[in-house]
Amino acid sequence: MHIVVCVKQVPDTTEVKVNPETGTLIREGVPSVINPFDQFAIEEGLRLRDKVGGEVTVISMGPPQAKAVIQLGLALGADRGILLTDRAFAGADTLSTAYTLAKAIQKLGKVDLVLCGMQAVDGDTAQVGPGLASTLKIPQITYAETVDVTEGKVRARRTIEDYNEVVETRLPALCTMTTPSNFVPTDPPFSKIQKAKKKPYEEWTANTIGADPEKLGLKGSPTWVKKVYAAQTKEKAIIIKGSADETVAKLVEILKKEHFL
Amino acid sequence: MLKVKDSCTGCGKCEKTCPFGAIKVENKKAVVQDNCNLCGGCVQVCPFDSLELERKVEKKDFTNYTGLWVFTEVKEDGTVRNATLELLSKGKELATELGQDLCAVLLGSNVGELAGVLARYGAKRVYIVDQPELKEYNTDAYSTIIIGLITKHKPNIVIIPATPLGRDLAPRIASTLEVGLTADCTGLSIKDGLLLQTRPAFGGNIMADIMSPNTRPQMATVRPNVMKMAEPVEGARCEVVREKVSIERGLLRVKVVERTRTSMPGEKNIDEADMIVSGGRGACDEGNLRLIEELAKVMGAAVGCSRAVVDLGIKPKSHQVGQSGKTVSPKLYLVAGVSGAIQHLVGMKSSDVIIAINKDPDATIFQVAKYGVIGDLYELLPKLTEAIKRERGL
Numbered sequence: 052m053h054i055v056v057c058v059k060q061v062p063d064t065t066e067v068k069v070n071p072e073t074g075t076l077i078r079e080g081v082p083s084v085i086n087p088f089d090q091f092a093i094e095e096g097l098r099l100r101d102k103v104g105g106e107v108t109v110i111s112m113g114p115p116q117a118k119a120v121i122q123l124g125l126a127l128g129a130d131r132g133i134l135l136t137d138r139a140f141a142g143a144d145t146l147s148t149a150y151t152l153a154k155a156i157q158k159l160g161k162v163d164l165v166l167c168g169m170q171a172v173d174g175d176t177a178q179v180g181p182g183l184a185s186t187l188k189i190p191q192i193t194y195a196e197t198v199d200v201t202e203g204k205v206r207a208r209r210t211i212e213d214y215n216e217v218v219e220t221r222l223p224a225l226c227t228m229t230t231p232s233n234f235v236p237t238d239p240p241f242s243k244i245q246k247a248k249k250k251p252y253e254e255w256t257a258n259t260i261g262a263d264p265e266k267l268g269l270k271g272s273p274t275w276v277k278k279v280y281a282a283q284t285k286e287k288a289i290i291i292k293g294s295a296d297e298t299v300a301k302l303v304e305i306l307k308k309e310h311f312l
Numbered sequence: 313m314l315k316v317k318d319s320c321t322g323c324g325k326c327e328k329t330c331p332f333g334a335i336k337v338e339n340k341k342a343v344v345q346d347n348c349n350l351c352g353g354c355v356q357v358c359p360f361d362s363l364e365l366e367r368k369v370e371k372k373d374f375t376n377y378t379g380l381w382v383f384t385e386v387k388e389d390g391t392v393r394n395a396t397l398e399l400l401s402k403g404k405e406l407a408t409e410l411g412q413d414l415c416a417v418l419l420g421s422n423v424g425e426l427a428g429v430l431a432r433y434g435a436k437r438v439y440i441v442d443q444p445e446l447k448e449y450n451t452d453a454y455s456t457i458i459i460g461l462i463t464k465h466k467p468n469i470v471i472i473p474a475t476p477l478g479r480d481l482a483p484r485i486a487s488t489l490e491v492g493l494t495a496d497c498t499g500l501s502i503k504d505g506l507l508l509q510t511r512p513a514f515g516g517n518i519m520a521d522i523m524s525p526n527t528r529p530q531m532a533t534v535r536p537n538v539m540k541m542a543e544p545v546e547g548a549r550c551e552v553v554r555e556k557v558s559i560e561r562g563l564l565r566v567k568v569v570e571r572t573r574t575s576m577p578g579e580k581n582i583d584e585a586d587m588i589v590s591g592g593r594g595a596c597d598e599g600n601l602r603l604i605e606e607l608a609k610v611m612g613a614a615v616g617c618s619r620a621v622v623d624l625g626i627k628p629k630s631h632q633v634g635q636s637g638k639t640v641s642p643k644l645y646l647v648a649g650v651s652g653a654i655q656h657l658v659g660m661k662s663s664d665v666i667i668a669i670n671k672d673p674d675a676t677i678f679q680v681a682k683y684g685v686i687g688d689l690y691e692l693l694p695k696l697t698e699a700i701k702r703e704r705g706l
Contacts, residue, residue, distance in 0.1 A: 138348075141348065145495075177479050180483075181487070190565035212475075213574055215571070217571075219569050232623040232625075274493070275522065276352055278356070279353075298692060299696050303696070306644075309644070311644050
């Protein structure tokens with residue numbers, strides 16, 4: 052079975068701060084990491100491969116430094132890594148990204164299962180996975196927490212709102228993965244990182260994947276970002292402290308004032 | 313391409329901002345290097361508007377695309393989800409401004425009666441596809457039908473609630489039609505005749521205004537509980553357009569084989585609750601969230617929690633607020649024992665009144681709170697529960 056996992060390098064959002072004057076992100080010193088949902092998708096793909104046999108290819112679209120997330124995938128155990136990197140890809144929105152990934156996956160030949168993180172933590176759009184499935188014309192299962200493959204079908208467990216569901220579709224298919232509560236990302240040991248450097252790694256351009264230049268990057272992106280600014284910061288909280296009885300009395304007063312009691 | 317205009321003074325702000333080191337000041341002018349990623353970060357910081365991402369507004373004729381459509385999400389009990397009513401309320405304003413019709417798209421089985429509800433919230437026309445196969449949501453069936461409706465009737469704008477269902481459906485439609493789609497908007501307005509879509513990014517730290525000038529329909533998903541629901545207009549009527557679609561069995565590729573409810577019957581759901589009392593790891597006492605639950609009960613509030621509580625197996629995921637849980641914005645969010653990880657804050661910071669209780673005066677939860685209580689929740693919550701019981705004569 053051939054499993055392809057799509058990953059993205061993102062700024063570590065837990066470290067991102069905003070310059071309140073300009074409203075721009077202070078990116079200096081913010082480390083780039085793999086999108087956490089994508090790391091789970093890799094690990095789930097590897098678990099599946101080890102169970103049913105086959106290979107795992109990790110692909111990403113990004114600037115040359117995104118090689119790091121492919122290397123991580125290889126160190127975790129993936130068999131092959133591909134970085135889609137080309138000036139022509141720059142400025143892509145979710146539609147254009149889905150198109151570019153789809154062209155690369157089509158070039159890979161027979162692919163049975165595509166796994167993506169549910170969303171990337173920098174943009175939180177959750178649009179590339181379904182967009183990719185749509186472009187590849189294959190069924191999608193979103194928000195999967197675990198996937199299993201038997202007899203040409205993929206079965207996923209997921210929690211949607213107030214329900215636990217088991218959902219099934221035939222292969223080839225795409226699943227977007229969300230981390231289950233007990234997931235702890237693996238930190239590969241140095242020896243595996245070293246070994247990963249010898250694994251097949253390629254960089255593909257727009258030419259390699261035979262993409263229509265009109266559909267790539269900024270040019271192929273129908274959404275235009277007109278303006279970016281800092282989110283309004285709330286006014287400072289009114290702080291209440293004191294003895295427990297005083298505090299509770301004040302809280303009751305507030306709840307009344309705000310019409311909750 | 314990124315263009316540097318003559319007005320550039322070489323101040324260097326862009327050079328400092330560029331995350332890729334792709335812009336350098338040479339001879340008092342910004343010079344774009346080959347590794348520019350077209351992220352637009354520099355455009356935002358330029359004090360002289362000297363940088364521009366050059367793109368052409370195509371002179372396509374879109375005049376035959378008209379009307380603003382709202383997707384109707386039908387709940388399991390057969391009623392319309394509030395998120396749809398919120399979108400109709402907002403959509404009515406936008407459609408009026410554009411001088412176009414507000415329409416609803418309604419798919420399901422035996423859902424015809426809901427057209428009346430949609431009319432009361434402003435829909436002038438409702439497109440209905442009412443067939444037994446559509447009783448439950450199915451990505452392939454729903455997206456294929458809506459793509460067909462869009463192609464036939466050519467709406468100018470299509471907005472869909474950013475619920476799990478809407479976020480599964482919308483990108484499938486937009487990708488097939490190759491049109492722009494903005495995820496998870498918290499603001500919508502009309503600018504120069506186009507839909508201006510405002511959305512948060514980077515965990516809510518920054519906001520972005522987005523437009524899709526060159527494609528139709530303009531599409532967006534909109535976060536539930538953000539737009540205000542208008543008062544329904546009693547007696548309002550709408551035109552009903554019924555469409556019949558033949559659904560091939562092979563089209564229903566994804567099947568739900570098992571489904572179990574995670575919440576108890578009668579338990580308040582946090583999605584549409586007016587009041588939520590929520591607890592984090594710090595409120596987990598001997599493996600339960602008892603203090604939070606007791607307070608919620610006397611207040612008539614729903615129980616929310618942070619991811620840590622779900623990880624500990626104390627509450628099912630349906631109660632989880634935050635990035636990998638639900639986004640809520642109740643009138644009251646009273647939270648105790650949550651320090652305020654950004655992943656939690658993005659799920660609740662748009663609540664009207666946030667009251668946070670925490671021992672640590674520096675807890676980040678206080679940054680989004682209206683009222684911050686510094687104290688021990690184990691001491692405060694039981695007393696508060698008792699005090700409210702007295703107030704309510706319970």
